[in-house]
Amino acid sequence: MTTNNAQKNVNHDNQSNSNTDTHITQDAALNTANHNNKNTSQFGKVAVVYGGSSNERSVSLDSGAAVLQSLQNQGIDATHFDPKDQDITELRAYDRVFNVLHGRGGEDGLLQGVLQWFDIPQTGSGILASALGMDKVRTKQLWQGCGLSTAPFSLLTADTDWQQVVNTLGLPLIIKPVHEGSSIGMTKVNHLDELPAAYATAVQCGDAVMAERWITGREFTIVIIDDEAYPVIRLEPADITNFYDFDAKYNRNDTSYYIPCGLNEADEKHLQALSLAAFRAVDAKGWGRIDAMQDEAGNFWLLEINTVPGMTSHSLVPMAAKARGMDFDSLCWHILAQTL
Incomplete structure (x- = not known):
């Protein structure tokens, strides 16, 4: 499993800096306190919403099942709710919602508006x-307006x-559906004549398609919880000439994850600060994740x-x-x- 591979890399990489070690000690103590002083009644009846009808349904089913099992194991009155099979108005019977509905319908403001x-x-x-x-696209436009570095891009149509796209952005390129997650519909383009087919693949996921400059370098992800950036993770697909696609994310067992990420302390703090600024700029709350690249010159680019x-x-x-x-x-x- 990928988690085994990740553990192997964690064990054999350099040790965390002292700040991370301090956090681990504090969090371990917090976890112990939480397990010893749990008040499940404060949550009432919880709907764990997952599944749905988006292209990320299969991932949502896996994520949601894991969350549901965890909450139930801890004695919380949690129930699976799938908007694909149930009337959304039935959520009125619940006290709160744990949203694990990936993709359209659950991650685009629709469910948030209903709730x-x-x-x-x-x-x-x-x-x-x-x-x-x-x-x-709008995320990147917002980041640009805030002076945050994000990879150059262009909108595409038939x-x-x-x-002109190649003249502007160069090669290679990454072609993406604008409104999809989990790397669905994405294609790396190395040659001009590959662009039409890549566009055709992406447009199957919706009318809005973008081309983004390919950043050659190292890929990182930064988890943010409670307005704090957690230790940076470096991702390394088995085929380093490709990208962290859907298969590498969810199916393959040969993707490597590094914590510590291999950055020096100053660069890691800089990337954490950049990611936190990007998170706040979008007005994100609670928890989330920022994906970024570091090019060969050492510059960071938000994705x-x-x-x-x-x-x-x-x-x-x-x-x-x-x-x-x-x-x-x-x-x-x-x-x-966080819902209390």
Whole structure:
């Protein structure tokens, strides 16, 4: 499993800096206190919303099942709620919602708006941040306006002059659907004549498609919980010439994850600060994840934000939390407690 691979890398990489060690000690003590003083009644009846009808349904089913099992194991009155099979108005019967509904419908402001209308507390970001975060182009435009470095990009249509795109952004390129997550519909383009097919793949996921400059270098993800950036994770697909695609994220067992990430202390703090600024700029709340690259010259580039990150065995939020001394049960409890 990827988690085994990750553990191997954690054990054989350099040790964390003293700040991380201090956090681990504090969080381990906090976890112990939480396990010894749990008041499950404060949550009332909890709907763990997952599944749905988006292209990320399969990932959501895995994430949600893990969260549901964790909450139930801790004695919380938690129930699975799948909007694909149930009337959304049935959520009125619950006291709060743990949202693990990845993709459209759950991560784009739609569910957030319904729950706000029903006056039901929910985990994670609200309408604005969710809608922005699901739109890669508007997120990047916002970051640019805030002076935050993000990889150059262009919007594409069927009438786009492909040569002009290459002239502007260079090669390689990454072609992405604007409103999808989990790397769905994405293609790396190395040659001009590959662009039309890559566009055709992406446009199957929706009309909005973008081309983004390929950043050659190291890929990182930064988990943010309670307005704090957790230890940075470096991702390394088995095929380093490719990218961290859907298969590498959820199916393969040969992707490597490094905590510590290999950055020096100053660079890691800089990347954490950049990611936290990006998170705040979108008005994200509670928990989430920022993806970024470091080019060969050492510059950092923001890629995108995830406002409902995965919680599967391959997922990065539990991995970062573990590096802070927080086990999966404590993580799920902590995220749910943000709704109180």
